[in-house]
Amino acid sequence: MEDTVKAELLDALRPIVKKKDLLEGAPLSAYTTLGFGGPAEVLCEVTSAEQLLEIMRAATRLGVPVNVLGNGSNLLVRDGGWPGLTLHLGDGFAEVSPPVPLPDGRFAITAQAGAPLTRLANVAADAALTGLEFAAGIPGTVGGGVVMNAGAYGGELADVVDSVTCATLAGEVRHYGSAEMAFGYRRSRLSAPGAAPEIVLAATVALRPGDEETIRVTMREFNARRREKQPLTLPCCGSTFKRPPGRFAGTLIEECGLKGYRVGGASVSAQHAGFLVNDQEGTAADYLKLIEDVRRMVFDKTGVWLEPEVRIVGVDAAPPGI
Numbered sequence: 001m002e003d004t005v006k007a008e009l010l011d012a013l014r015p016i017v018k019k020k021d022l023l024e025g026a027p028l029s030a031y032t033t034l035g036f037g038g039p040a041e042v043l044c045e046v047t048s049a050e051q052l053l054e055i056m057r058a059a060t061r062l063g064v065p066v067n068v069l070g071n072g073s074n075l076l077v078r079d080g081g082w083p084g085l086t087l088h089l090g091d092g093f094a095e096v097s098p099p100v101p102l103p104d105g106r107f108a109i110t111a112q113a114g115a116p117l118t119r120l121a122n123v124a125a126d127a128a129l130t131g132l133e134f135a136a137g138i139p140g141t142v143g144g145g146v147v148m149n150a151g152a153y154g155g156e157l158a159d160v161v162d163s164v165t166c167a168t169l170a171g172e173v174r175h176y177g178s179a180e181m182a183f184g185y186r187r188s189r190l191s192a193p194g195a196a197p198e199i200v201l202a203a204t205v206a207l208r209p210g211d212e213e214t215i216r217v218t219m220r221e222f223n224a225r226r227r228e229k230q231p232l233t234l235p236c237c238g239s240t241f242k243r244p245p246g247r248f249a250g251t252l253i254e255e256c257g258l259k260g261y262r263v264g265g266a267s268v269s270a271q272h273a274g275f276l277v278n279d280q281e282g283t284a285a286d287y288l289k290l291i292e293d294v295r296r297m298v299f300d301k302t303g304v305w306l307e308p309e310v311r312i313v314g315v316d317a318a319p320p321g322i
């Protein structure tokens with residue numbers, strides 16, 4: 001951002017955002033589960049939908065690109081950071097409504113975008129509502145989950161999302177029915193690469209009544225499978241690559257003998273080859289090189305070209321001396 005634009009942006013944001021929630025140069029490494037990435041030129045902790053709409057109007061008027069963070073559990077920020085405005089939807093944007101009965105026998109729960117998916121799954125389980133068991137161990141927010149159509153163990157958000165409320169870049173509110181969200185495998189109408197096209201404010205899921213004990217047992221089983229198979233104690237972003245049609249990325253990478261393959265501080269997990277981990281305080285440059293090496297070697301041996309599932313944003317670090 002040019003200095004004059006940044007000064008205008010800060011002037012526009014100060015009346016809207018509390019001083020403690022408006023940061024310059026905050027390290028994005030602290031906001032992502034991969035634990036690396038450069039600074040956010042300007043970062044706002046967003047606490048309400050009204051505030052977010054005002055912020056969007058200011059950013060759009062000044063032509064400032066906006067990046068949105070949920071829990072940063074599927075986000076790779078390059079080492080030069082995000083040269084624009086970063087919005088973090090976290091604790092202050094995390095309400096989950098009690099279930100409301102629908103005419104067809106299902107129950108609707110509405111969650112704000114910053115609510116953890118695990119909390120939404122637990123609210124559903126407490127009310128003996130089935131359909132969100134798969135989400136019990138996914139470490140993202142409702143907003144990030146909707147954008148990615150997060151899923152596991154045969155379920156995905158597309159199965160239960162009834163509607164989504166978004167803010168446009170112009171600061172207007174739009175409502176989308178599930179069909180309009182264009183959900184596909186780990187994608188939605190909002191998952192185009194680069195700056196956020198629209199920002200999820202809230203999502204409503206519609207769930208069927210079930211048996212609370214069965215729901216809890218299923219959630220515990222899914223979490224036990226994660227603990228057994230996934231390197232959950234190391235900085236990572238879950239599965240780094242999407243599943244190629246009819247195959248598993250982790251199996252292909254393992255069959256190519258790449259478990260433990262390393263670039264700098266990043267390596268292919270020895271526990272689960274689908275997880276590329278930042279196990280030795282690596283940089284985004286290390287991780288990106290690791291991604292490219294793995295893709296090339298898997299392609300050379302199997303003919304399958306792996307597509308990253310992790311969202312890659314930001315700019316590279318300036319070379320030394322610049």
Ligand SMILES: Cc1cc2nc3c(=O)[nH]c(=O)nc-3n(C[C@H](O)[C@H](O)[C@H](O)COP(=O)(O)OP(=O)(O)OC[C@H]3O[C@@H](n4cnc5c(N)ncnc54)[C@H](O)[C@@H]3O)c2cc1C
Binds near residue numbers: 072144230311
């Ligand atoms: C240990 C581990 C296990 C995982 N297991 C799974 C799994 O089983 N299944 C699965 O699908 N994923 C899994 N993931 C990946 C990740 O948790 C999901 O993709 C999750 O949905 C991302 O949510 P988030 O809030 O962290 O989004 P972020 O990483 O913060 O953002 C992801 C993308 O969504 C955008 N975004 C975030 N919030 C909003 C918003 N409100 N409006 C518009 N855009 C937004 C971001 O700009 C970015 O492009 C795992 C990750 C980890 C670290």
